[in-house]
Amino acid sequence: MASSSRSQFTSRFGFIMAAAGSAVGLGNVWGFPTQAASNGGAVFLIVYLLMVFLLAFPMLVAELTIGRYGQANSIRSFRAAWPKGKVPMMALGIVGMIVASLILSFYGIVAGWLMGSFAESGLTLIGMKQQGLWLTTYSVPRNLVLMIAFMLLTMYVVRNGVAQGIEKWSTRLMPVLFVLFIVLTLYIFTQDGALEGLKMYLVPDFSQLTPGLAVSAMGQAFFSLSLGVCVMTTYGSYLPKNTNIPKTAAQVALIDTGVAFIAGLMILPAMFVAKHNGVEIFSDSGALLNSDTLVFTVLPAMFDSMGMIGAFVGVIFFLLMIIAAMTSSISMLEVPVSCVTEELKLSRTKAVLVIGGIIIAISATIVCNFQLLFGAVIQLTTVYSQPIIALLITLTVGWIWNRHQILAELKQGYPELENSWFWKIWPWYVRIICPILMLMVFFT
Numbered sequence: 001m002a003s004s005s006r007s008q009f010t011s012r013f014g015f016i017m018a019a020a021g022s023a024v025g026l027g028n029v030w031g032f033p034t035q036a037a038s039n040g041g042a043v044f045l046i047v048y049l050l051m052v053f054l055l056a057f058p059m060l061v062a063e064l065t066i067g068r069y070g071q072a073n074s075i076r077s078f079r080a081a082w083p084k085g086k087v088p089m090m091a092l093g094i095v096g097m098i099v100a101s102l103i104l105s106f107y108g109i110v111a112g113w114l115m116g117s118f119a120e121s122g123l124t125l126i127g128m129k130q131q132g133l134w135l136t137t138y139s140v141p142r143n144l145v146l147m148i149a150f151m152l153l154t155m156y157v158v159r160n161g162v163a164q165g166i167e168k169w170s171t172r173l174m175p176v177l178f179v180l181f182i183v184l185t186l187y188i189f190t191q192d193g194a195l196e197g198l199k200m201y202l203v204p205d206f207s208q209l210t211p212g213l214a215v216s217a218m219g220q221a222f223f224s225l226s227l228g229v230c231v232m233t234t235y236g237s238y239l240p241k242n243t244n245i246p247k248t249a250a251q252v253a254l255i256d257t258g259v260a261f262i263a264g265l266m267i268l269p270a271m272f273v274a275k276h277n278g279v280e281i282f283s284d285s286g287a288l289l290n291s292d293t294l295v296f297t298v299l300p301a302m303f304d305s306m307g308m309i310g311a312f313v314g315v316i317f318f319l320l321m322i323i324a325a326m327t328s329s330i331s332m333l334e335v336p337v338s339c340v341t342e343e344l345k346l347s348r349t350k351a352v353l354v355i356g357g358i359i360i361a362i363s364a365t366i367v368c369n370f371q372l373l374f375g376a377v378i379q380l381t382t383v384y385s386q387p388i389i390a391l392l393i394t395l396t397v398g399w400i401w402n403r404h405q406i407l408a409e410l411k412q413g414y415p416e417l418e419n420s421w422f423w424k425i426w427p428w429y430v431r432i433i434c435p436i437l438m439l440m441v442f443f444t
């Protein structure tokens with residue numbers, strides 16, 4: 001099955017940066033803190049950590065293993081796991097590819113706004129605030145221009161391939177992201193009001209625990225680890241055979257969860273710093289105002305109230321968000337691009353142009369029918385499609401794929417696997433517990 005000319009990640013570090021780059025994105029820096037702030041803070045954090053450990057991590061191992069076994073795009077990798085069930089397996093790969101493209105079509109719009117906010121903070125810094133206003137004021141042309149700019153950047157990186165594009169840029173950008181992140185978090189801690197946010201984030205109030213919270217936490221965990229969209233299957237297919245998959249998956253999950261945790265440490269205190277500075281963030285009933293636009297309204301208002309240094313902090317913050325979004329968007333685009341280059345034998349450049357063009361067209365349609373489509377596409381992809389595809393993947397790995405093949409595949413990078421705790425638990429876990437947990441969460 002393996003074709004020797006297929007590209008691979010050139011180092012384990014490179015793979016970890018790329019996979020963690022895919023996982024770490026707006027979901028961590030924007031989604032997780034906003035969800036935590038609207039769902040009881042510390043209680044959400046606890047349920048989220050449980051979901052990552054109990055569901056997302058075993059799923060991540062499953063997706064990476066299928067991909068590495070298949071050594072091909074997701075359509076072909078799923079087919080390899082169950083050669084007799086060609087049609088349903090190919091359908092699963094195709095649906096995954098479509099969902100990845102749809103996620104990119106809304107992700108690109110949000111990332112475009114971040115580029116606008118970044119440029120505006122930069123202009124403010126050099127005293128040209130007025131000229132930057134267009135960039136942050138909602139309008140269809142502004143949304144279109146910024147989305148296209150972001151998509152072109154994403155296409156540029158993916159066109160350069162796995163090692164020269166994805167790996168190179170992920171290993172450059174991810175460390176920068178970590179450093180900027182820590183600096184900004186420490187800075188926010190020094191501001192008045194930060195302590196109140198920390199308290200909300202770290203001291204649980206169990207009266208806030210509701211069944212709906214588990215559903216939100218599960219969705220957030222899947223989105224955050226880029227599961228149920230074939231991204232990890234595709235990245236797994238570029239993984240050398242001597243890589244220890246469970247260990248690598250654990251490291252990726254740890255980095256992703258660590259970044260989400262630190263994002264919470266930054267954003268929740270930042271909200272209270274903003275409140276301290278007179279920005280309204282909670283309604284009278286205690287609900288979070290504008291939760292969807294938190295980073296675009298509350299944070300810039302906070303940066304504004306901090307004077308000149310605020311503009312500087314704003315530039316760093318939005319740069320951080322763009323980097324995080326970029327390493328995720330390239331992973332989404334890679335899913336359809338790998339399918340098209342391998343299945344239709346198109347060159348990478350052509351595939352990137354065609355698929356990128358289609359996604360830009362879908363994105364533009366969303367921009368022009370924003371009220372109708374934006375929320376609906378997010379709902380369709382992240383609330384329904386991702387968990388359902390993830391469920392089908394656990395069923396494939398747990399019930400359909402031959403156990404000896406799975407063992408042989410994992411053993412290549414982990415020779416002592418058979419005697420490990422991991423192998424005693426994981427196959428049963430993926431077979432029984434993961435589907436039951438997912439269905440339980442769905443139907444509560």
Ligand code: PFF
Pocket residue numbers: 022023024025026027028100103223224225226227229231328329331332
């Ligand atoms: N994991 C990314 C984030 O947390 O922002 C989002 C994401 C990337 C979702 C890739 C889906 C995907 F295929």
